[in-house]
Amino acid sequence: MxxxxxxxxxxxxxxxxxxxxxxxxxxxxxxxxxxxxxxxxxxxxxxxxxxxxxxxxxxxxxxxxxxxxxxxxxxxxxxxxxxxxxxxxxxxxxxxxxxxxxxxxxxxxxxxxxxxxxLRFHKLYIMVKDLLDSRLGKPVVMWHIALGTMPKTGWLRDKGVSGGILNEHGVHVLYQYYWYAGRVREVYADAVTITSGITVEDNVTVFMKHENGATSIFHLSWSGGHNWRRWGLTAERGRVTVDGYVDGDYMVSDLNGNVIEKGNFNESIIxxxxxxxxxxxxxxxxxxxxxxxxxxxxxxxxxx
Ligand SMILES: NC(=O)c1ccc[n+]([C@@H]2O[C@H](COP(=O)([O-])OP(=O)(O)OC[C@H]3O[C@@H](n4cnc5c(N)ncnc54)[C@H](O)[C@@H]3O)[C@@H](O)[C@H]2O)c1
Incomplete structure (x- = not known):
């Protein structure tokens, strides 16, 4: 044992x-x-x-x-x-x-x-990956907008400890992009700090080109007053949209707009x-x- x-x-x-x-x-x-x-x-x-x-x-x-x-x-x-x-x-x-x-x-x-x-073990993200492999084909553009607020944990705000918010939190999405579309060839990014008294960026925008030609866009903000999060992708043979992060309404359609999958995912991250x-x-x-x-x-x- x-x-x-x-x-x-x-x-x-x-x-x-x-x-x-x-x-x-x-x-x-x-x-x-x-x-x-x-x-x-x-x-x-x-x-x-x-x-x-x-x-x-x-x-x-x-x-x-x-x-x-x-x-x-x-x-x-x-x-x-x-x-x-x-x-x-x-x-x-x-x-x-x-x-x-x-x-x-x-x-x-x-x-x-x-x-x-x-996210590699999260059923919604696994379902989308399976749909890419079985029906939708290669991702062409993947996107994710994550607007949140600065978490309370003190060390997160210290760049020397956390490595910044892209490192501490954004890596989940960066990993998902890499899992779906493979290695990344080029990264363009901009990081801004608005909140006072912190040494990490609280707004970061990333644009990536994968070796297979796919594009990924990610905007992560922790400087705002309310939360709002959406992600999705356009693939060779269809589209995915999710109104949330690890839960929320989702829709998958083919190029003609026929719905392949649609629903509300609300399983706990646990x-x-x-x-x-x-x-x-x-x-x-x-x-x-x-x-x-x-x-x-x-x-x-x-x-x-
Ligand atoms: N996978 C996820 O979704 C997820 C979610 C939250 C946190 N995390 C990760 O988990 C890690 C911990 O985050 P957390 O939110 O639990 O932080 P936390 O501050 O709540 O816990 C960190 C713990 O480490 C202890 N610690 C500090 N120095 C130590 C040392 N030298 N030896 C042994 N223990 C020590 C602290 O006393 C504390 O109990 C981070 O890498 C974070 O990114 C992952």
């Missing part, structure tokens, strides 16, 4: 903990620098560590989930991979390209690193998180390479 260690049990790490528990996967060790968080887990009989290196040195688990702020990802992931663990690293791969390159170099050839680009963790566990059990790995993480970091 596979067991797991967790590094970072804040928002995302504690979600992973609940998912693992529900899946019946034993969490044998937890590391966090926040002692009050650690205390909750030691009450459950789990070994806790303030220093993640001690946890990884001591072992007693097969895989590690790392859910700490991005500027810590490089050191923690490289350390874990060197000790032979399977690693599920939360997105983004790192806070900068150099850090991502170090992870990539360590992970290459091992087949043990997974990066948490959740299902994608569960499938993501399940994939990681299956890879450990079967000694397989995760479907989202260092190649994907590094290419997305290059785009950022």
């Amino acid at each position: 596979v067991s797991v260690g967790l590094i970072g049990v804040g928002g995302m790490g504690s979600t992973h903990f609940k998912i693992l528990k529900d899946l019946g996967i034993k969490v044998t060790a937890i590391s966090d620098v926040d002692e009050s968080r650690l205390a909750e887990y030691s009450k459950m009989g789990i070994k806790t560590f303030k220093d993640y290196t001690k946890m990884l040195d001591e072992g007693g688990f097969d895989g590690v989930i790392i859910a700490t702020p991005p500027n810590l990802h490089t050191e923690q992931t490289v350390y874990a991979l060197r000790r032979g663990y399977y690693v599920f690293l939360e997105k983004p791969m790192a806070s900068d390209l150099e850090g991502a390159r170090r992870i990539y170099d360590e992970a290459r050839g091992k087949g043990r690193l997974m990066i948490g680009f959740t 299902h994608a998180y569960v499938d993501e963790v399940r994939h990681f566990i299956n890879c450990i059990e079967n000694n397989e390479r995760p479907i989202i790995n260092e190649e994907d993480g590094y290419h997305v970091q290059q785009i950022v």
Whole structure:
């Protein structure tokens, strides 16, 4: 039976903990620098560590989930991979390209690193990918407008920690574009900061050309007062529109305007998180390479 260690049990790490528990996967060790968080887990009989290196040195688990702020990802992931663990690293791969390159170099050839680009496991995004492959053909233009507000988490506003909002949040969409249309050849982008007291961009606009000729457009804003989000694409043989991000009304039509699929998707994102963790566990059990790995993480970091 596979067991797991967790590094970072804040928002995302504690979600992973609940998912693992529900899946019946034993969490044998937890590391966090926040002692009050650690205390909750030691009450459950789990070994806790303030220093993640001690946890990884001591072992007693097969895989590690790392859910700490991005500027810590490089050191923690490289350390874990060197000790032979399977690693599920939360997105983004790192806070900068150099850090991502170090992870990539360590992970290459091992087949043990997974990066948490959740949309790969989200049923709406999977449905659209399947429709592209089966009926709609190659994407020609993909687009996404994401207007939101600055999240409360303090470290997100610090460029040195998060790597910026395109890195911290926009990577989900950049990964989706890469998944749908393949590697990116050129990127044009503009970033502006309106909110005072932050070192990250709060408005970013990206225009990309993929190697296969497809175009992707992405505008992400966190400086506004209300949320509004839409995405979609035009492909060789049809069109997709979604009135939302991970939920909302969607429509798929062919070039003549005949509706292929239409509906409202309202499944909680938690299902994608569960499938993501399940994939990681299956890879450990079967000694397989995760479907989202260092190649994907590094290419997305290059785009950022
Ligand atoms: N896949 C998704 O949809 C998704 C959603 C949210 C967050 N995330 C990612 O998860 C990661 C964590 O984000 P979060 O929102 O949970 O942040 P968070 O601030 O809520 O949690 C981070 C945790 O890491 C701990 N930590 C800090 N330094 C540490 C160290 N040296 N060793 C061990 N623990 C340490 C903190 O004490 C905290 O408990 C980020 O990379 C973020 O991008 C992914």
